[in-house]
Amino acid sequence: MKGQEALILSxxxxxxxxxxxxxxxxxxxxxxxGALVLAKAGLGFLLKRPPLPGTNSLGGIGTVIEGxxxxxxxxxxxxxxxxxxxxxxxxxxxxxxxxxxxRALMDIMVEFPTIVIGISVFLIxxxxxxxxxxxxxxxxxxxxIMIPYTTIQAVEAMKIPKEVVxxxxxxxxxxxxxxxxxxLTEGRGGVITGVLIGMAKIFGETAPLLFxxxxxxDILANSPLSPVSAVPVLIFVYAFSPYTNWQEVAWGASLVxxxxxxxxxxxxxxxxSKGGLRE
Amino acid sequence: xxxxxPIVIRVERLNVWLGRVHVLKDVxxxxxxxxxxxxxxGPSGSGKTTLLKTFNRIIELNRDARVEGKVTLDxxxxxxxxxxxxxxxxxxxFQQPNPFPHMSIYDNIAxxxxxxxxxxxxxxxxxxxxxxxxxxxxxxxxxxxxxxxxGKLSGGQQQRxxxxxxLALKPEVLLMDEPTSMVDVVNARKIEQLITELRRSITIxxxxxxxxxxxxxxxxxxxxxxxxxxxxxxxxxxxxxxxNKLTEMYVMGRV
Numbered sequence: 173m174k175g176q177e178a179l180i181l182s183x184x185x186x187x188x189x190x191x192x193x194x195x196x197x198x199x200x201x202x203x204x205x206g207a208l209v210l211a212k213a214g215l216g217f218l219l220k221r222p223p224l225p226g227t228n229s230l231g232g233i234g235t236v237i238e239g240x241x242x243x244x245x246x247x248x249x250x251x252x253x254x255x256x257x258x259x260x261x262x263x264x265x266x267x268x269x270x271x272x273x274x275r276a277l278m279d280i281m282v283e284f285p286t287i288v289i290g291i292s293v294f295l296i297x298x299x300x301x302x303x304x305x306x307x308x309x310x311x312x313x314x315x316x317i318m319i320p321y322t323t324i325q326a327v328e329a330m331k332i333p334k335e336v337v338x339x340x341x342x343x344x345x346x347x348x349x350x351x352x353x354x355x356l357t358e359g360r361g362g363v364i365t366g367v368l369i370g371m372a373k374i375f376g377e378t379a380p381l382l383f384x385x386x387x388x389x390d391i392l393a394n395s396p397l398s399p400v401s402a403v404p405v406l407i408f409v410y411a412f413s414p415y416t417n418w419q420e421v422a423w424g425a426s427l428v429x430x431x432x433x434x435x436x437x438x439x440x441x442x443x444x445s446k447g448g449l450r451e
Numbered sequence: 452x453x454x455x456x457p458i459v460i461r462v463e464r465l466n467v468w469l470g471r472v473h474v475l476k477d478v479x480x481x482x483x484x485x486x487x488x489x490x491x492x493g494p495s496g497s498g499k500t501t502l503l504k505t506f507n508r509i510i511e512l513n514r515d516a517r518v519e520g521k522v523t524l525d526x527x528x529x530x531x532x533x534x535x536x537x538x539x540x541x542x543x544x545f546q547q548p549n550p551f552p553h554m555s556i557y558d559n560i561a562x563x564x565x566x567x568x569x570x571x572x573x574x575x576x577x578x579x580x581x582x583x584x585x586x587x588x589x590x591x592x593x594x595x596x597x598x599x600x601x602g603k604l605s606g607g608q609q610q611r612x613x614x615x616x617x618l619a620l621k622p623e624v625l626l627m628d629e630p631t632s633m634v635d636v637v638n639a640r641k642i643e644q645l646i647t648e649l650r651r652s653i654t655i656x657x658x659x660x661x662x663x664x665x666x667x668x669x670x671x672x673x674x675x676x677x678x679x680x681x682x683x684x685x686x687x688x689x690x691x692x693x694x695n696k697l698t699e700m701y702v703m704g705r706v
Contacts, residue, residue, distance in 0.1 A: 267514045336549055336552070337549055337550075337551050337552075338512075339509060339545065340545065340549040340551070340613065342512060343507060343509055343542065343617075344538065344542075344563040344616070345535050345536065345537075345567060346563055346567065347535055347566075354551055354562070358551060358553050
């Protein structure tokens with residue numbers, strides 16, 4: 173028996189180590205190559221415009237950071253209220269056909285290929301409605317991707333408050349809006365986590381942006397309707413370019429993007445440790 | 452039943468189904484006198500909680516529930532009232548203490564008063580919060596930490612807080628579903644004492660599975676068995692000379 177236990181332990185340990193390996197390898201490669209670029213380019217890398225190809229200059233990724241912040245911010249502004257209202261409906265009317273359909277749709281949407289979402293949004297909003305390759309088109313694509321993540325997380329976060337305090341709130345003669353506010357407030361730790369997870373998800377999304385953003389990166393978007401570029405698309409285009417300085421910029425941008433996403437996940441962990449219902 | 456007190460709640464031909472289960476079977480002739488403690492006792496599954504939840508229509512939160520019959524509050528049919536308005540007149544305390552755990556002790560009481568537009572003035576709100584906390588004998592224990600989350604209170608304190616929360620809305624009737632079954636002995640005694648004090652100003656309908664508790668604190672008692680109202684009347688009479696064999700067996704602890 174002891175030998176069998178030792179075998180199972182070593183198998184599970186080996187599998188776990190194997191799962192860790194690519195994570196640390198990717199993180200190590202990005203950290204090493206990215207740090208070299210950032211050390212060479214300095215903090216100006218975060219603010220300057222991208223360099224001309226085939227030169228010795230590294231320039232920076234200021235324009236694409238601005239583009240990413242703009243479209244992620246707009247996507248969050250669209251997706252957050254829609255997700256929370258949908259999550260509240262699913263939570264408060266869980267047995268109704270619309271709530272059941274909503275929950276099933278969210279489960280399907282979360283697994284939907286994001287490249288298909290990108291091309292569909294481009295066809296509908298970019299071409300048919302004439303929004304073109306604009307910040308608004310890109311943020312709609314990202315919002316469609318974010319909504320199921322945030323909604324599902326918010327529904328889960330409100331499950332315990334629904335069980336614990338819903339009847340109590342209704343028994344106080346509160347109208348549905350006030351009952352909803354209590355459920356949302358009681359589950360706020362998990363709800364904030366849901367918004368942050370959605371944000372982290374769309375910050376690194378590349379596929380839908382290939383259809384909805386410009387591949388010229390020296391653009392400073394100044395309105396929702398102006399063309400925009402984004403960090404993941406710059407990484408994609410520069411990494412495949414034949415120019416050494418662009419490839420270096422791609423490494424630097426990869427490190428910046430990884431740090432942003434990691435930063436969001438740390439915020440998620442912190443909000444989780446502070447949130448959640450007390451027993 | 453030979454009492455001159457006006458009747459607050461009357462029940463006639465009440466039938467309730469939960470899905471396919473016929474939970475309450477033709478409950479009729481029940482009349483709850485004002486400013487009294489009215490206990491509903493019976494074994495598990497006899498329909499006590501379902502009857503209680505019908506009085507404020509919270510039973511309707513269960514989509515499988517179907518209710519037929521007549522229940523009146525001060526002569527008015529509760530099923531033709533706005534349920535939200537009904538619930539402001541008929542408060543409820545549940546078996547499991549259920550304060551809003553992340554909300555402060557103060558806001559647990561003040562929230563519904565503000566949200567329902569009953570009190571807007573801050574000084575008046577503070578006055579009410581203090582008065583109901585004193586009423587449930589909780590003020591001395593929590594007055595230095597009114598802004599801390601209600602979830603940090605002990606189970607017994609939480610139960611007294613939710614009683615205070617319900618009382619703040621000045622309901623005519625307070626429904627209490629086994630309010631002492633999830634708290635310690637000391638808090639259970641405090642809550643029983645509170646119930647006997649409250650009867651001066653409010654009608655209390657108390658569900659209990661404990662005949663001794665019904666005998667100790669109620670003025671009237673109804674005995675439910677398998678969804679049927681077996682008998683009801685002044686507590687002393689029901690316990691001393693029950694008119695039904697089943698009631699007699701129940702109060703003797705043999706059912």
